[in-house]
Amino acid sequence: MADPARTPTILAMGGGGFTASPGDPALDELVLELSGRREPRILFLPTASGDPSEQIAAFHTTFGTRAALATVLSLFRRHGDPRSLREIVLAHDVVYVGGGSMRNLMAIWTAHGLDAVLREAWAAGIVLAGLSAGAMCWFAGGITKSFGPPEPTAGLGFLPGSLSVHADGEPERLPSYLEAVRSGALPGGWAADDGVGLVFRGSDLERVVSARPGTGAVRVDAVGGELVRHRITPDLLGAGPLETRPLPDDIKELRRQRYGRG
Amino acid sequence: MSMRPPQIVAFGGGGFSMEAGNPLLDDYVLGATGAARPKVCFIPTASGDADHYIVRFYRRFAAVADTSHVSLFRRDKGAGAVEGNLEAHLLQQDLIYVGGGSVLSLLGTWRAHGLDTILKRAWRRGVLLCGLSAGSLCWFAEAITAFHGPPEPVRGLGLLPHSNCVHYDGEATRGEAFRRMVAAGRLREGYAAEDGAALHFEGRELLRVVSSRPNARAYRVSTDGEHQLSVDYLGQPERAALAVA
16 A cells, blocks of 8 residues: 555656657656655556557556556456455556546546546555646646547646646647637646656646657746746656666565565 | 337347357347448447457448448547548448447546437437447446446436346346345346347337347346346247257
8 A cells, every 4th residue: 555644746748658659768767766666566547548459568568577566457348356446546656547538538537436546546645647648637637639629628637737748749739728728728737748747746846857858848827818938948867778777686586475476 | 211210229248249150139230220231330439449349340240231430539540430520420320339348438438529419319310229238238227337346336328218237147246236236226127138138129118139049038127036038039940949958
């Protein structure tokens, strides 16, 4: 179980990470580091894309040996796990949410009651991480392309502002976002490039990082009906690949004992 | 389009998703449309638009029907999924075939896209609706789902004012929970179908029960227990006789 004294933590990525091409090992590493655990247990929710097999395979490739436990939670297939969704989620240190349709993601989570479970997980200090739809979902709102043209849509509202993603990779999204903030359809917030991660402790932005040189984020606010934009230069993460990090001997032994593998 | 009554064929389980090589239930719904070459649209939402499922649909129906599918996850744009006006497309179909998976994910996604309203309209206009598992439960007012952990009641679209239990033979705990919940008034009275059995409704009333397997059964389940319904086996009668003997 997560430590209730831990600070609620969210990593919201504009894009990138193990489900994207090219991948960003530094972001994948950061996800685990934020848990503060030597033996992080990570849960992947590929709901927003309907559980595509390529995302699931990439998750296992990236975290299968690196994390103490790497679990995929499907909301489409029966997993035969006798535990409730809540029990499964709370038995992890990190919840990683993939991209896809934000509208579908919100609707499906609500139908399964997962919105309440994730709020409980966040409050308990389980790191919530994700990219694209899986990043915007934590905010009051974001820009979805679920129906084709970009438009504002509501998120879970754990974080008070709004987020727009793929600011560099999908340029058609940004004008919709700026207009939504200007008109008040969305509260002020951030637009993040692919490879950029926003780290929140509680509801405060602690740092902005990037795995890709030259990328960044923009803070956007409406002041008296006018847009105020403020460019944020992220801290560039080291690009050390996951698999070259040596695993300490005590961790190897612990894994053999607990999970039957080295 | 000629005026056809609203019809739903709710499989307990079966058709191309579950009964490879047994064409009987799928042939039955094709025939029930009354069209020589029916327009058939597949909705695989409950599976998350699983690619392998969509491929199997086309394998089964492309030769005998004008086929299409709906993708609400937009992974397969340009690959045959309906693009443009979804409502206009669905209202032109003879048959809408809904696949299995999670009924909660199905209903949540449909409501977010307004598909619940469109399907209700299609049904009223005489587009035959069918499906198995989640694609069967969804049409009823109430149903029992056993997707995550123990069986739980779920509220469906309510086109049929009954309750429904699928895979009635395959999962003992689900059937038992269904009878108990109906007896206790937690679920309204309704129907239960085994794999291979299909409940054919005209309007809100059960018209007949058909099956793709000689021994597949279906029941009316009311507060006083289950009552077996008579089932028309769709295969060769002599094979049915043999199977009974």
